[in-house]
Amino acid sequence: MSIFTRLSVTILTLSVALYASLTYASSTDSVPNAPTTYPAGKLGEMVKLGEAxxxxxxxxxxxxxxVGNKLTCVNCHLPNQNGKPGAGKxxxxxxxxxxxxPAWSKRQGTIQSLQDRIDNCFMRSMDGIRPIIDKKASMAMVAYVTWLSTGLPIKMNPKATISPYNFDKYVKGKKKFARLQKKATHSNYLNGKKVFQAKCASCHQMNGAGVAGTFPPLWGKNSKGEWLSYNTGAGMSKLNKAAVWVQSNMPLGQGGTLTNQEAADVVLYFDAQPRADFILKDHLFPKSKMGFYNTEVTTEHDSVRSNFKAFGLDIDTIRGDHVIK
Ligand code: HEC
Ligand code: HEC
Incomplete structure (x- = not known):
């Protein structure tokens, strides 16, 4: 083999390896399509119920x-072109x-099942009450979410309860945005407000309340005094997680168009608005009714203030007022 042949074989091998590492569950294009046929019989009915x-x-x-707010799962787990919730890429x-x-959950301090993971969203993203494990609603949702992975290989995750198609991107993206957000000042907040006005408010409205049934709410209360959106325990209330999500998914239909700074600042703006505190015990049924709750962590209290403090930021300085208690 001549030196040139050997060199080109090496380059070829390297590029195959690089290609493999790029395509293995780390780029948007590599997210597989959702299945198109339901299982037969009662199981198929359960999957369809979960979808609904x-x-x-x-x-x-x-x-x-x-549910304690005006959100649905599909508002954050976007649909594919056939309208299947959570099947967007x-x-x-x-x-x-x-x-x-089963996967490790740092938040709960235990190994969790998919059903645990789904049910916990009700306490935070849905600002509501954790469903009872194995009851029909819980079983239906786990049936649907399992169906979405039809044909994909098992890949147990020792680090987090998160899809392989999200994991690397979240880890990298969270670091990238945390670096930017830790340096934030009041002028980033003002820039975030500008971005919101220009690129988000046409749908979500300048007061963050959205348009009922069409554009979901981002913060605040309605005229009856009910909270509209996710609480301060939700992934979306954490500045860096929210920025990763927003940069990928918003403005609707134009994911990937915001610069890092725009995404960081627009989140700084909307996560600095009023939303419900998360007090864990308020989101559980009484002990006699709740069934088994798979957790080692039994107390948690998050607020807008504590979520900003987690990034070394003072909410009053960032906002330039004292609106947040
Ligand atoms: C306000 C937005 C929001 C809503 C509403 C929401 N989620 Fe999530 N969900 C997220 C975000 C952001 C993550 C990832 C970050 C994290 O782990 O906190 C996530 C993670 C998950 C995961 C972990 C798996 C993975 O691959 O990321 C599951 C399962 C899940 N959500 C199910 C649901 C279900 C079911 C509902 C409705 C009952 C729901 N979510 C409602 C934002 C939301
Ligand atoms: C063209 C209308 C439109 C624009 C513009 C838009 N969104 Fe959205 N947004 C939506 C819709 C619709 C959903 C829910 C998707 C679904 O249910 O299929 C959504 C969901 C969301 C959610 C998760 C659900 C919630 O209410 O918490 C966040 C956060 C969000 N958008 C932030 C933004 C930000 C930030 C911008 C500007 C950079 C933006 N959006 C621009 C229409 C829009």
């Missing part, structure tokens, strides 16, 4: 009493999620 719940969480008869796709369980 993910689409209409706050109004569905099996879950509306468990941006950040927080639910494709591949079922393949990682």
């Amino acid at each position: 719940i993910l689409n209409n969480t706050d109004t569905h008869p099996l879950t509306k009493h468990l 941006g950040m927080s796709t639910l494709i591949g999620t079922a393949t990682v369980f």
Whole structure:
């Protein structure tokens, strides 16, 4: 073999390896398509029920009493072109999620099942009450989310309860945004407000309340005094996680168009607005009713103030007022 042949073989091998590492669950294009046929019989009915719940969480008869705000799962786990919730290919796709369980959850301090993970969203993103494990609503959602991973290999995750198609991107993105957000000042907040006005408010409205049934709310209360959106325990209330999600998914249909600074600042703006504190015990049924709750962590209290403090930021300085208690 001549030196040139050997060199080109090496280059070829290197590029194959590079290609493999790029395509293995780390680029948006590599997220597989959702299945198109349902399982037969009662199982298929359960999958369809789960799909309906993910689409209409706050109004569905099996879950509306468990939801404390005006959101549905599909508002953050975006649909694919066939309208399948969570099957969109941006950040927080639910494709591949079922393949990682049982998985380690740092937040709960235990090894979690997919059902645990889904049910915990009700306490935080949905500002509601954790469903009872194995009851119909919980089983239906886990059936649907499992169905989304049909045909994908098991890939247990020792680090986090998160799909392989989200994991690397979240880890890298969270670091990137934390670096920017830790340096934030009041002028980043003002820039975030400008970005919000220019690129978000046409749908979500300048007061963050959205348009009922069409554009979901981002913060604040309605005229009845009810909180509209996720609470301060939700992933979306953490500045760096939210920035990764927003840069990938928003403005709707134009994911990937915000610069790092725009995404960091627009999140700094909307996560600095009023939303419900997260006090863990307020989101559980009484002990006699709640069933098994798989956790080592039994107290948690997050606020807008503590979420900013986690990045070394003082909410009053960032906002330039004293609106947040
Ligand atoms: C306000 C936005 C929001 C809503 C509403 C929401 N989620 Fe999530 N969800 C997220 C974000 C952001 C993450 C990832 C970050 C994290 O781990 O906190 C996530 C993570 C998850 C995961 C972990 C798997 C993975 O691959 O990331 C599951 C499962 C999940 N959500 C299910 C649901 C279900 C079911 C509902 C409705 C009951 C729901 N979520 C409602 C924002 C939301
Ligand atoms: C063209 C309308 C439109 C624009 C512009 C838009 N969004 Fe959205 N946004 C939506 C819709 C619709 C959803 C819910 C998607 C679904 O249910 O399929 C959503 C969901 C969200 C969510 C998660 C759900 C919630 O209410 O918390 C966040 C956060 C969000 N958008 C932030 C932004 C930000 C920040 C911008 C500007 C950079 C933006 N959006 C621009 C329409 C829009």
